[in-house]
Amino acid sequence: MESRKKRMLINSLIYVLYAVVLVFFLFPLFWVLSTSLKTVPELFQTPIVWFSSDPQFENYAYIFERTQILTYLMNSFIIVASTIIISLIVAVPAAYALSRFKFKFKKAFMLFILIFQMVSPVVVAIPLYRLFVQFNLINMHWSLILVYVAIQLPFTTWFLKGFFDTIPQALDEAAKIDGCSRLQMIWKVLIPVSTPGIASASILVGVLSWSQFVIPFILLDDSALYPVSVGLINLQSTAEAITTHYLAAASMIAILPVIILFVALQKYIVGALTSGAVKE
Amino acid sequence: MQKKGIKNRGIGENPIPWFLPLLAVLLLVFVYPIIEIVRFSFTDAGLLDTNYSVTLESYTSLFTSPGFTQMLIITGVFVFFSVTFQMILGLAIALLVDQGMKRKLHGTIVIRTAVLTAWAIPGVIIGIIWMMMYNEADSGVLNYILSSLGIADSVAFLSDPVNALVSVTVANIWRGTAFSMIMIYAGLQTISRDVIEASLVDGANAFKRLFKVIIPILSPVLFVNLIIVTVETFNTFDMVMALTGGGPGRSTEVIALSIYNSIFNQFELGQGAATAVVLLLINALMTVIYFKVLQKNQEVG
Numbered sequence: 001m002e003s004r005k006k007r008m009l010i011n012s013l014i015y016v017l018y019a020v021v022l023v024f025f026l027f028p029l030f031w032v033l034s035t036s037l038k039t040v041p042e043l044f045q046t047p048i049v050w051f052s053s054d055p056q057f058e059n060y061a062y063i064f065e066r067t068q069i070l071t072y073l074m075n076s077f078i079i080v081a082s083t084i085i086i087s088l089i090v091a092v093p094a095a096y097a098l099s100r101f102k103f104k105f106k107k108a109f110m111l112f113i114l115i116f117q118m119v120s121p122v123v124v125a126i127p128l129y130r131l132f133v134q135f136n137l138i139n140m141h142w143s144l145i146l147v148y149v150a151i152q153l154p155f156t157t158w159f160l161k162g163f164f165d166t167i168p169q170a171l172d173e174a175a176k177i178d179g180c181s182r183l184q185m186i187w188k189v190l191i192p193v194s195t196p197g198i199a200s201a202s203i204l205v206g207v208l209s210w211s212q213f214v215i216p217f218i219l220l221d222d223s224a225l226y227p228v229s230v231g232l233i234n235l236q237s238t239a240e241a242i243t244t245h246y247l248a249a250a251s252m253i254a255i256l257p258v259i260i261l262f263v264a265l266q267k268y269i270v271g272a273l274t275s276g277a278v279k280e
Numbered sequence: 281m282q283k284k285g286i287k288n289r290g291i292g293e294n295p296i297p298w299f300l301p302l303l304a305v306l307l308l309v310f311v312y313p314i315i316e317i318v319r320f321s322f323t324d325a326g327l328l329d330t331n332y333s334v335t336l337e338s339y340t341s342l343f344t345s346p347g348f349t350q351m352l353i354i355t356g357v358f359v360f361f362s363v364t365f366q367m368i369l370g371l372a373i374a375l376l377v378d379q380g381m382k383r384k385l386h387g388t389i390v391i392r393t394a395v396l397t398a399w400a401i402p403g404v405i406i407g408i409i410w411m412m413m414y415n416e417a418d419s420g421v422l423n424y425i426l427s428s429l430g431i432a433d434s435v436a437f438l439s440d441p442v443n444a445l446v447s448v449t450v451a452n453i454w455r456g457t458a459f460s461m462i463m464i465y466a467g468l469q470t471i472s473r474d475v476i477e478a479s480l481v482d483g484a485n486a487f488k489r490l491f492k493v494i495i496p497i498l499s500p501v502l503f504v505n506l507i508i509v510t511v512e513t514f515n516t517f518d519m520v521m522a523l524t525g526g527g528p529g530r531s532t533e534v535i536a537l538s539i540y541n542s543i544f545n546q547f548e549l550g551q552g553a554a555t556a557v558v559l560l561l562i563n564a565l566m567t568v569i570y571f572k573v574l575q576k577n578q579e580v581g
Contacts, residue, residue, distance in 0.1 A: 011383060017376050018391050025394045028454065031421055032409045046418045090301040097298035111571055113302070116310045118563045118570075120515035122536045123556045124309060126543055127316035130327075150309030153302060182293070211402035213518035214536075218544075229404045233522060236408055244412060251405050262400045266393055 036060070036248035043244055059249040069253055071224060072231030076210060079141060079227050083148040083209045084202045087156050090149065091201075095160035096186055100172065110158070117154040125218040132219060139222045147215050152205045159204075163197030164190065200268045203261070207269070210258055228254045314560065320553035327547050338550035347530065348555075355535045358449055359513045365453045366509055367502070370460025375490070377461075378468045392465075399458035407522025410451040414438050414523075441531035444524055448532045451523060452516065459512075460505055467501030468494070500577045507570040514562055535559050 035043070037055040063069050098110060128147060129138070137143040167190065175185040191198065213229040220226060223234060235250055262269065321339070325332035342348050373395060380388035398406075413422050414437035426432045437447045475493060495502070517536040520526065526533035526541060533541065535555065542552030 007383075010379075011385060014376060014380055014383070014385060015387075018380070018385075018387060021373055021376065021391055022394055025398050025454070025458075028406075028409045028413060029397070031413055035412060044417070044419050046424065048419060048421060048424045090305060093298040094302040097295045101293070101295035101298070103295050109299075111574075113306070115567055116306055118511050118567045119310060119314070120517075120536055120556075120559055120563060122515070122517050122539055123317055123560055124313040126539070126549075126552065126556065127313035127320070128309065130316070131312070146305065147309050150305045153305060157302065207400050211400075211404075211518075213402065213404050213521075214540075218540075229402045229518070232402075232404055232408060236522065244415075247408060248412065251408050255401050255405055258400045258402075259397055262397055263393055266389075266396060269396065 032248045032251050035245055036252050038245050040243065040245070056245070059245050060253065063246055063250045063253060067235060067250065068223060068226075068231065069228070069235075069250055072226050072228040073253070073257075075141070075225060075231075076227040076229075079145055079148060079216075080206050080209045082141075082145045083152060084205050086145065086149045087152045087205050088198065088202065091153055091156040091160055092186065092191070092198075094157050095164055096182075096190065098157070098161040099164035100169070110161075113154050113157055115154075116150075121151060121212075121214045122218075125215055129218050139220055139225060141225060144216060144219050144225075147219065148209050148212060151212070151215070152208065156201050156205060159201050160194075160197060163194055163201075167193055196268070199265075203265055203268050207258060207262070317553045317556050317560070320549050321557045323550050323553075325549045327543060327549050332550075335550070338548075338554040342551055342554045351530070351533055351535060351538050351555075354445060354531065354533060355514070357445060358452070358516075358532075358534050359510060361449045362452045362456060362513045362516075363506065363509050365449075366456040366460045367464075367506065369453065369457045370505075371464050371502075373457065373461045374464040374468055375494075377465060395458045395461055397458075398455060399462075401455075403455065403516075403518035404522045406451060406455050407519045410447070410454075411438070411523050414447055438524055439528055441528055444528060444532050448520055448523055452513070452519060455519060456509060456513070460509060463505045463508075464498065464501060467498045471497050500573065503573050504570070504577075507566050507573065511563060511566045514559065514566075535562075 034050060034052070036059055037052045037057070038049060038059075039052065039054060039056055042049040042052055098106065124147075132138040132140075132143055171189055171193070172185060175189045180188065210227075211229060212227070213233075216227050216230045217233070220230065223231070226234060232247075232250060232254055236247060322334055322336065323332045324335050324337060373391075377388055377392055380391070401409075414420065416423060416434065416436055416439060418424065418427075418434070420437075422437065423433075423435055426435060436443055438444050471494065475497065476489070515536055516534060517540065520532055520534055520537055521540075524532045526537045530538075536559065539552050539555045539559065542548045542555060546552075
């Protein structure tokens with residue numbers, strides 16, 4: 001066992017390293033927050049202004065009033081929420097079947113699903129762009145959501161399959177004896193007991209879909225339909241009109257929902273990241 | 281492991297209908313586009329052309345153009361350094377947080393959350409934030425810090441081709457470390473206390489313990505992590521797009537960005553598709569390695 005003195009020494013060392021890690025990871029966020037509250041002269045001042053002496057909350061008001069950010073946020077919410085729901089609707093039956101049925105080539109089939117996890121979205125977006133133009137599906141949320149769903153499906157299916165595996169088959173048998181069909185069993189028994197797994201999967205799908213960029217960037221050109229990631233690039237490219245502090249404020253607005261969600265629900269996120277990826 | 285070929289034991293139900301929605305979505309969004317992109321790579325089509333002829337020209341002109349080799353080198357450097365540092369930092373922070381947890385230190389959760397937050401921020405916004413920090417004027421924060429510490433003056437973070445590649449890689453390391461950290465952290469939780477204690481009894485010091493005990497036990501996790509992170513990094517688009525747009529010149533044009541630029545800026549569908557096929561082959565190679573490792577892990581486990 002460590003002596004008291006040694007223990008104190010190691011603990012202090014850990015704290016010093018904690019501080020380094022914290023600065024490295026939080027500094028960029030601090031900087032964007034700080035910039036978002038500056039006055040125009042403060043942006044260009046040296047020595048640097050760390051904390052604005054006169055925090056400009058108007059910068060945020062400007063973004064809300066003068067840009068389409070609310071539309072972008074709203075679009076992101078619609079796209080992300082739909083993606084979560086549809087991913088679950090598609091992935092739950094597949095995950096259930098992978099978990100409960102025995103059939104030939106099951107392992108090969110699972111690997112087949114996983115292959116698509118590795119494919120770069122930019123590669124599929126290009127033929128899809130042509131296809132969507134041809135069938136007049138470009139600039140539509142629902143066709144876009146289908147692509148978002150597909151991108152999340154391999155992980156979601158694997159993850160839910162893993163979770164369903166942990167739920168005893170005895171529950172299935174009991175439900176069957178009670179006269180439940182498979183669908184009733186899934187709806188009335190499996191889904192309620194799988195809530196933590198489904199929650200973790202939903203959060204991960206949500207965070208990843210919120211970040212999704214290349215798909216909407218290629219498949220949308222109507223700015224009224226942009227999610228927040230593409231909207232921000234749009235603001236950035238009009239940067240002559242919009243100076244740094246406004247861009248910083250817009251960035252803060254775009255990341256705040258994710259950060260709040262993350263801090264509040266990090267237990268599920270850590271669980272989801274670790275169980276899905278490391279097992280199997 | 282279950283034996284293949286066991287018939288459904290009396291359940292008598294077919295699994296296929298359960299997979300139909302999944303298969304339909306995957307076919308439409310992945311299989312069809314992949315077939316199309318391979319087909320385009322053998323044509324001279326423009327972005328929306330419907331008349332084109334079959335040719336190998338895309339590949340011959342791609343492989344002989346100096347831009348292609350340069351792009352591969354840039355991508356290689358970006359991926360290699362991103363992955364290496366993400367894994368080293370991820371491992372270091374995972375060990376740190378693990379120690380903090382075991383010692384029940386205050387603030388450990390704060391650290392974990394701070395690191396994870398970086399991962400949750402959309403890549404586009406990470407690009408924008410780092411672009412602000414790399415501001416080359418005197419009021420640019422990184423330049424200000426470096427010159428205050430007397431390390432360097434007026435670094436051309438983004439306007440010098442070599443620096444720009446370094447800058448993009450650093451921003452990407454910042455972004456990706458969290459993922460490695462959490463995967464490795466999860467792996468650490470599976471190491472039983474007995475193993476660690478046994479090595480303590482053997483008198484192994486901290487470094488010996490790390491390299492002789494912990495890393496070997498973690499190696500399957502590290503390997504899976506390596507593959508996933510490598511694939512992700514090869515596929516990087518959004519962060520670089522926002523930070524440099526591939527510039528100055530084409531000095532930070534990684535492969536995913538190059539595909540996009542060929543097709544949407546130069547309207548060379550054939551050439552872009554051929555580059556996309558190269559990226560697909562890289563992805564396929566990684567997938568094969570990944571499967572081999574998964575199989576090996578399962579045999580061991």
